[in-house]
Amino acid sequence: xxxxxxxxxxxxxxxxxxxxxxxxxxxxxxxxxxxxxxxxxxxxxxxxxxxxxxxxxxxxxxxxxxxxxxxxxxxxxxxxxxxxxxxxxxxxxxxxxxxxxxxxxxxxxxxxxxxxxxxxxxxxxxxxxxxxxxxxxxxxxxxxxxxxxxxxxxxxxxxxxxxxxxxxxxxxxxxxxxxxxxxxxxxxxxxxxxxxxxxxxxxxxxxxxxxxxxxxxxxxxxxxxxxxxxxxxxxxxxxxxxxxxxxxxxxxxxxxxxxxxxxxxxxxxxxxxxxxxxxxxxxxxxxxxxxxxxxxxxxxxxxxxxxxxxxxxxxxxxxxxxxxxxxxxxxxxxxxxxxxxxxxxxxxxxxxxxxxxxxxxxxxxxxxxxxxxxxxxxxxxxxxxxxxxxxxxxxxxxxxxxxxxxxxxxxxxxxxxxxxxxxxxxxxxxxxxxxxxxxxxxxxxxxxxxxxxxxxxxxxxxxxxxxxxxxxxxxxxxxxxxxxxx
Amino acid sequence: xxxxxxxxxxxxxxxxxxxxxxxxxxxxxxxxxxxxxxxxxxxxxxxxxxxxxxxxxxxxxxxxxxxxxxxxxxxxxxxxxxxxxxxxxxxxxxxxxxxxxxxxxxxxxxxxxxxxxxxxxxxxxxxxxxxxxxxxxxxxxxxxxxxxxxxxxxxxxxxxxxxxxxxxxxxxxxxxxxxxxxxxxxxxxxxxxxxxxxxxxxxxxxxxxxxxxxxxxxxxxxxxxxxxxxxxxxxxxxxxxxxxxxxxxxxxxxxxxxxxxxxxxxxxxxxxxxxxxxxxxxxxxxxxxxxxxxxxxxxxxxxxxxxxxxxxxxxxxxxxxxxxxxxxxxxxxxxxxxxxxxxxxxxxxxxxxxxxxxxxxxxxxxxxxxxxxxxxxxxxxxxxxxxxxxxxxxxxxxxxxxxxxxxxxxxxxxxxxxxxxxxxxxxxxxxxxxxxxxxxxxxxxxxxxxxxxxxxxxxxxxxxxxxxxxxxxxxx
Numbered sequence: 028x029x030x031x032x033x034x035x036x037x038x039x040x041x042x043x044x045x046x047x048x049x050x051x052x053x054x055x056x057x058x059x060x061x062x063x064x065x066x067x068x069x070x071x072x073x074x075x076x077x078x079x080x081x082x083x084x085x086x087x088x089x090x091x092x093x094x095x096x097x098x099x100x101x102x103x104x105x106x107x108x109x110x111x112x113x114x115x116x117x118x119x120x121x122x123x124x125x126x127x128x129x130x131x132x133x134x135x136x137x138x139x140x141x142x143x144x145x146x147x148x149x150x151x152x153x154x155x156x157x158x159x160x161x162x163x164x165x166x167x168x169x170x171x172x173x174x175x176x177x178x179x180x181x182x183x184x185x186x187x188x189x190x191x192x193x194x195x196x197x198x199x200x201x202x203x204x205x206x207x208x209x210x211x212x213x214x215x216x217x218x219x220x221x222x223x224x225x226x227x228x229x230x231x232x233x234x235x236x237x238x239x240x241x242x243x244x245x246x247x248x249x250x251x252x253x254x255x256x257x258x259x260x261x262x263x264x265x266x267x268x269x270x271x272x273x274x275x276x277x278x279x280x281x282x283x284x285x286x287x288x289x290x291x292x293x294x295x296x297x298x299x300x301x302x303x304x305x306x307x308x309x310x311x312x313x314x315x316x317x318x319x320x321x322x323x324x325x326x327x328x329x330x331x332x333x334x335x336x337x338x339x340x341x342x343x344x345x346x347x348x349x350x351x352x353x354x355x356x357x358x359x360x361x362x363x364x365x366x367x368x369x370x371x372x373x374x375x376x377x378x379x380x381x382x383x384x385x386x387x388x389x390x391x392x393x394x395x396x397x398x399x400x401x402x403x404x405x406x407x408x409x410x411x412x413x414x415x416x417x418x419x420x421x422x423x424x425x426x427x428x429x430x431x432x433x434x435x436x437x438x439x440x441x442x443x444x445x446x447x448x449x450x451x452x453x454x455x456x457x458x459x460x461x462x463x464x465x466x467x468x469x470x471x472x473x474x475x476x477x478x479x480x481x482x483x484x485x486x487x488x489x490x491x492x493x494x495x496x497x498x499x500x501x502x503x504x505x506x507x508x509x510x511x512x513x
Numbered sequence: 514x515x516x517x518x519x520x521x522x523x524x525x526x527x528x529x530x531x532x533x534x535x536x537x538x539x540x541x542x543x544x545x546x547x548x549x550x551x552x553x554x555x556x557x558x559x560x561x562x563x564x565x566x567x568x569x570x571x572x573x574x575x576x577x578x579x580x581x582x583x584x585x586x587x588x589x590x591x592x593x594x595x596x597x598x599x600x601x602x603x604x605x606x607x608x609x610x611x612x613x614x615x616x617x618x619x620x621x622x623x624x625x626x627x628x629x630x631x632x633x634x635x636x637x638x639x640x641x642x643x644x645x646x647x648x649x650x651x652x653x654x655x656x657x658x659x660x661x662x663x664x665x666x667x668x669x670x671x672x673x674x675x676x677x678x679x680x681x682x683x684x685x686x687x688x689x690x691x692x693x694x695x696x697x698x699x700x701x702x703x704x705x706x707x708x709x710x711x712x713x714x715x716x717x718x719x720x721x722x723x724x725x726x727x728x729x730x731x732x733x734x735x736x737x738x739x740x741x742x743x744x745x746x747x748x749x750x751x752x753x754x755x756x757x758x759x760x761x762x763x764x765x766x767x768x769x770x771x772x773x774x775x776x777x778x779x780x781x782x783x784x785x786x787x788x789x790x791x792x793x794x795x796x797x798x799x800x801x802x803x804x805x806x807x808x809x810x811x812x813x814x815x816x817x818x819x820x821x822x823x824x825x826x827x828x829x830x831x832x833x834x835x836x837x838x839x840x841x842x843x844x845x846x847x848x849x850x851x852x853x854x855x856x857x858x859x860x861x862x863x864x865x866x867x868x869x870x871x872x873x874x875x876x877x878x879x880x881x882x883x884x885x886x887x888x889x890x891x892x893x894x895x896x897x898x899x900x901x902x903x904x905x906x907x908x909x910x911x912x913x914x915x916x917x918x919x920x921x922x923x924x925x926x927x928x929x930x931x932x933x934x935x936x937x938x939x940x941x942x943x944x945x946x947x948x949x950x951x952x953x954x955x956x957x958x959x960x961x962x963x964x965x966x967x968x969x970x971x972x973x974x975x976x977x978x979x980x981x982x983x984x985x986x987x988x989x
Contacts (some may be wrong), residue, residue, distance in 0.1 A: 110561040123560070130554055132561055229561040236790035265793050266566050343790055346593050349604035350558045354656075369598055393595075393785035402787060 030055040031192040035101045035249040038195055042089065042100040049089065049100035052195075053082040053144050053243070054101045060146070060193045067169045067178075069188035071107045072115045073147040078102065081144045081423050088142065097252050099142030104194035106185050107148035108155055109135055110229040114145070118231050119163035120153045122351045122358045122377030132229020133264070134198060134240045134257045141256045146194050149184030152389025153379045154348065155205055155233040157181050158448050159441050163383040167438060172214055172477055176435040179209030185243045186213040196244040196253055200230055202237045203336050204430070207467035210243055211430035211480020214469040214507060216250050216497070217243045221487045222462035223268035225263030232347040235266075235341035237459040247468065247498045251275040254490065270488065278491035283499045284318030289423035291326035294454055300433045306471035306479040307429045312384065313503045314427075314496065324422070328415050331408050332457040333449055337385075338405035339460070344382075345389025351377065384445065413461040420486035425496050429454055430467045430480035458484055466493040468500065469507045478507075515626050515752075517717040520745045521725075522680055522710060523672035524633075526687060527665050528697045529641065529705040530573045536640050536664035537564030537607065548646075548657035555660035558602030563791050566591075570664040571614070571795065573696040574638050575805045577666060578615030580690045580812065581633050587797045589614050591638070594784045599656050600643040608667075609637035610786040614795075620690070622682040631683045632671030639665050672722065677738040684708060684734065693838045698877055701733050706783065708737060713758070714748045723748070724758040728765050728772060736767040743770060816841060824854040830862050837876030840865075846883030852890040860886060864904060864924070868911045881914045889917040902926050902974055928977045932984070935968075935976060939984050942967045953989055961985060 030052055033041065041047040060073055069198040082102075088094040105111060108118045110128035117123045125308060131139070139145070160168045160183025168183045170176040171191035177322035178187040182199030186209035189197050199206040201219035210217025218241045225240040232238060242253035254275045261267040290311060295304055315321045353359035353373030360372035378386070392401035431451055441448040444503055458465040481500070485493045503505075535542055538555035554562035578585050589612040593605040618633035643661040668687060674680050679937060688699040699706040713725035728744055731737045743765075747937050748758050761777040777814045811819070813835050820831045835841045840861060869876060889910065893903045898921055906917050906926065921927055942964055943950060952960035961982075968981050 064945075116560070118560075126560070128561065130561075131557070196826070228563050231560040234790075263565060264563050265791060312739060342787060346595050346605050346785070349595060349597065350560065350602065352599075352604055354558075354599050355557065355602065366599070373524075390785060393787050395783045395785070398785075398787070 031059055033195070034245045035195040036097055036252050039097045039099060039101050043095075049082040049086040049144060050079070052100065053078050053102050053146075056146065056192070056194060059191070061173075063193055067171050067187055067191050067193070068166055069149055069168055069184045069191060069193050069473055070104065071117055071119060071150050071163075071165050071184070072149045074114055074145065077114070078144050083142060085142045094142040096141045096256070098138075098256065100144065101142075101195050102144040102146050103138060104146050104149045104185060104188045104197040105135055106151055106182050106197070106199045107149060108200055108231045108233075109198060110231065111135055111145065111148065114148065116148065116231070117165070118154045118383070119151045120378065121164045122353075122374070123231075124164070124358055126357050128229075130229065132240075133259070135229065135260045137257050137259055138198070149182070149188055149197060151182035151184055152205075152329050153382050154231070154237075154344070155181040155200060155202055155380050156344070156385050158204070158208060158451055159436070160184060160187075160209070161438070161442055162379055164379055169438065170213060170435050170477075173475070176437055176477060177212065177441070179191060179212035179431075179435060181205040181209075182217075182243060183209045183212075183407040185470075186210050186215055186217065189213065189215045189243050189245060194403070196242060196249055196372060198240055198257070199243045200233075200238055200240050201455075201459065201465075202234045202239075202340060203459050205352055205450050206241045206243060207430050207455050207458075207465055207480065207482060208452070210467040211469070211478065211482075212435035212477030214480075215243055216246055216249050216469070217467045218239065218254065218490070218493070219458065219465045220254065220258065220490060221268075221464045222459075223266050224258045224270065224273075224464075224488075224490070226264045226267050228257065228261055228263040228267075232343070234343040235347060237336075237340055239459075247494060247501050248276070248279055250466070250497075251279055251494045267497075272488065275490060275494055278494040279498045280495055281499050281502045283314055283496055286314075286319045286425065286496060287423045288314060288319050288321045289419055289426045289497070289512050290321060290323045291329070291419075291426060291428055292323050293326045293329040294428035298432050298450070298453075299429060300473070302473040303429050303431075303433060303479050306473075307427070307481055310470040310481045310500060310504075311427055316502055317499055317503060319496070321427075324419065326360035326415055326426070328408070328412050329457065331455065332412060332460060333453060335405045335408040335412065336452070336456040336460060337388065337449060338401050339409060340392050341389035342402050343389070343404075345386045345393065348378075348382070348386060353377070381445070409460045412457050416457070416461045416463060416484075416486070420489075421510070424485070424489070424492045426484040428482050428484070430482040431455070434473045434475065434477035434479055454482060462487055464488075464490045464493055466490075466497050468497045470500075470504070514688060518714045518745075518749055519717045519719075520675055520741070521715060521724075522674040522676075522741065524668075524670045524674070524680065524683065525711065525727075526668040526670075527685070527707040528668065528687075528691055528699060530570055530664040530666060531695060531697050532567055532569045532573070534567055534662055535662035536567050536570050536638070537662055540662065542663050546659055548655070548659065551659040552661070557600070557658050558604075564607060564789075566795070567664065570638055571797075572805060573664075573694070574614045574636060574666050575797070576694050576809065577668070577691055577696055579802070579806055579809060580620065580694060581615070581618040581620050581636070581668070581687075583615035583618030583633060583636060584613050585797060585802055586614055586616060586788050587802075588612065588794060589797075591789045591792045592786045593789045594786055596782055596784055600640070600652065600661070600663055602643065602658060606642065606647040607789055607792070608639035611788065612774075613637035620683065620686050622679060622686050623780060624676075624678045624682050629673075629679070631679070632672045634669045634671050636668050637664050637838050639667060641665050661826045670819050672713075672725075677741040680710070680737060680741060681734050684737070689813050689836070689838075692877070693810050695810075695838075698904045700875065700877075701731075704732075708732075710737065710744070712741065712744050714745060714747070715750070724760050726758065726760065727762045729762060729775070730764045734768070736765060739770060739795045740765040740772065743772065747772070765973075775779075776819045811987050824848070824858075826854055826858045833856065833866070834861055839879060840876040843879060843881075843883050843886065847890070850883060850887035853886045856890050857886065857926055860890070860907065864907050865911070868908065870903060879911075885910055885914060885917055892917055892921060895978060897927055899920065899928055899974070899977060902928070908911065926975060928975050932980065935972070935980060936984050936988075938971050939964075939968055939981065939988060942971065943985075943988055950989060961989070986989065
């Protein structure tokens with residue numbers, strides 16, 4: 028079997044069984060990067076030397092029996108908003124174009140402890156603001172399923188790298204759908220865990236109360252396995268939750284008999300592409316055939332999710348991004364007169380238009396006189412959205428729906444109309460507002476050959492139900508993502 | 514008749530808490546240190562870093578709140594105050610606006626006009642900023658983040674004070690309370706206590722408040738008193754000449770005895786406060802508050818009453834000794850070691866106060882231990898050393914906290930009580946000073962003083978003066 032075709036877990040097993048060495052796997056994936064990067068541009072930074080050195084080091088530890096985990100020796104790509112000690116971390120922004128962190132994010136450290144080979148940093152929408160990876164200051168990433176289309180975003184580089192076999196799995200971050208939507212567009216599996224499950228320490232914040240790190244990978248088994256490594260309690264992150272139910276691979280069971288699945292009618296109304304609708308409902312039928320109880324219900328408040336999200340996320344972002352001022356690190360304008368002129372020019376030149384738009388929006392909703400009308404009201408709606416989900420989860424184990432209204436749009440089609448781009452987040456955003464786990468799994472192709480994603484939403488701390496349902500669906504669905512011509 | 518004016522004053526007092534580590538990270542709060550050595554990614558605001566609240570800060574803030582009769586906010590949050598300045602590494606300060614930890618307190622103060630209560634509007638927790646150093650030679654600014662993230666509480670009073678005297682009494686009261694709690698050393702000069710004065714004037718009997726100004730840069734109680742007088746006069750002059758007081762922040766220059774405007778209300782920034790999403794809300798249950806309440810120390814008023822009952826020392830001594838928690842601790846510990854309270858009090862009231870004054874130190878700076886003071890008192894009680902030697906030893910002890918027993922032994926300062934040796938010395942002195950002997954016999958009492966002095970000199974001060982007198986009189 029071609030090494031690149033292996034899932035992360037199967038490669039880990041092959042390395043353990045001495046069928047493949049870590050170096051062979053790393054060299055294979057580096058060769059793939061070399062061959063495909065000019066076409067897809069998944070990475071901002073590829074650390075070839077570092078990866079090769081890590082491969083040798085990790086192989087020795089595996090041989091010495093010091094590393095025995097399921098993903099020891101498996102090469103991984105990291106979204107460029109997670110700090111990596113000594114390795115450029117840019118958030119795909121000019122303002123951090125020269126930023127090399129002095130410490131690594133907790134999620135990356137957890138992977139390294141488990142023997143991951145870090146390949147490099149993947150492209151993203153600037154500061155994770157965008158749904159297409161086109162707002163990156165370092166060029167667009169193309170969808171490996173069809174390079175005329177976007178990979179989605181903001182974790183577009185991570186999703187595309189998995190789909191293009193330029194890594195075996197990747198980490199992304201999800202503030203309003205930034206893992207699930209690119210996973211859907213690129214035909215890979217992505218999970219946004221319950222808020223507080225994966226430490227945010229070292230993740231360069233966009234919307235702190237919504238951001239969550241999660242895996243992008245080839246199948247549900249990989250997803251559960253990666254989650255077991257990155258879901259740890261971190262005292263450095265006040266919002267990190269101590270969980271004793273992180274044995275996610277235990278949920279890889281092909282059995283959904285009696286599982287109650289709710290389909291929100293609100294997710295199938297106007298704006299949803301008929302092909303997407305058909306594929307998602309067909310997936311529901313598959314689960315029903317396996318013994319799940321599937322019924323439709325009204326979730327309500329869905330139309331309020333987008334304004335609520337863009338108010339809260341922009342408010343937090345406007346403050347989170349204040350530290351990028353050209354003083355201690357990052358981009359500083361060349362010529363300036365005095366402190367305020369330096370701030371102004373550095374930030375005007377360092378940030379791209381979408382980031383500026385959200386900083387302005389966020390500054391506005393927090394400004395005195397508007398705080399109550401916008402920010403506070405958004406927090407109240409957020410609480411109501413959570414309540415609507417609480418009521419739904421009193422009845423259902425899993426909520427099932429589309430990830431996005433359409434498949435991946437063409438490159439350049441979204442940037443001209445930001446409102447339209449914001450609206451495409453409609454099915455993913457409320458999951459972040461309510462802090463819930465959400466999983467995206469491929470469930471078909473549209474007539475253009477672009478993947479369609481199925482979204483499964485669970486109650487807080489119920490990732491295992493999602494993994495169980497997704498695993499059962501995956502077993503019934505069979506292999507996905509092999510291009511016919513390959 | 515000229516109009517009668519009344520000064521209305523409210524204070525914002527910042528107090529640096531005495532925690533070992535910073536409010537949101539594990540860096541040391543120790544004063545001094547090479548620039549940027551007490552720093553980490555959190556207190557320098559590096560991308561990806563996150564704050565975690567130091568529980569000790571919360572405990573101190575609650576303790577101060579309880580001691581000042583505040584209501585404790587049992588569900589409270591931190592907010593971000595957004596403003597750009599290079600000493601503020603995130604360009605927002607983590608503070609509290611919407612749900613401060615303490616509210617609605619009051620403290621009782623006493624002045625010549627009697628007792629009154631000063632209301633406390635709120636107390637909130639926040640982080641300190643770094644320090645900017647302007648290098649005029651290099652024409653650049655440098656920033657030191659050692660102070661960044663040092664925990665502060667801000668105590669905001671109601672506009673209840675009417676004179677500099679009341680303001681000083683209020684500040685003394687806060688300082689004493691907080692020092693007794695061990696929550697801060699409250700030194701104005703070193704900046705661990707800072708007070709901003711909000712002041713307005715109005716005609717006596719007026720219901721409405723006048724327009725207020727905020728005065729900053731007040732580094733001593735004296736400066737505060739002078740600034741209050743200066744600002745009151747300035748505002749009266751404005752009104753009397755038909756002008757208006759402008760709401761603004763002013764900076765006091767204590768050398769010139771005048772202030773100048775820093776920024777007016779119109780320039781006020783919009784801080785865009787909102788709850789910090791990186792910090793979870795703080796929920797304080799009754800058991801936590803009870804625990805803090807149980808740990809509250811005996812405050813000064815209670816201590817004074819107890820001293821009056823327990824110790825036979827003057828009321829004035831009690832006032833001075835309890836005026837510093839540290840001094841009171843030394844007093845009580847020394848007494849507990851068996852020393853007579855009056856003697857302990859004497860050492861503190863006379864020699865200690867003298868040396869503190871000479872060295873320009875606060876009682877909090879006293880370094881000698883109760884054990885060593887008790888030993889010194891025991892040495893004098895047992896007549897092992899005389900009082901002038903004791904003073905000498907005390908001075909060394911004050912500086913270096915030496916063990917007086919060892920020191921006296923090593924330096925051979927013990928009083929010579931060997932009557933034979935002493936008698937021999939005195940015989941020699943008497944023989945060598947026939948004139949003085951004659952003067953004495955002629956009724957000049959002073960002559961004996963000279964002979965005592967000569968003897969002490971010959972004995973290098975180690976003789977018991979009583980014994981010297983007795984032998985001299987026998988020989989003469």
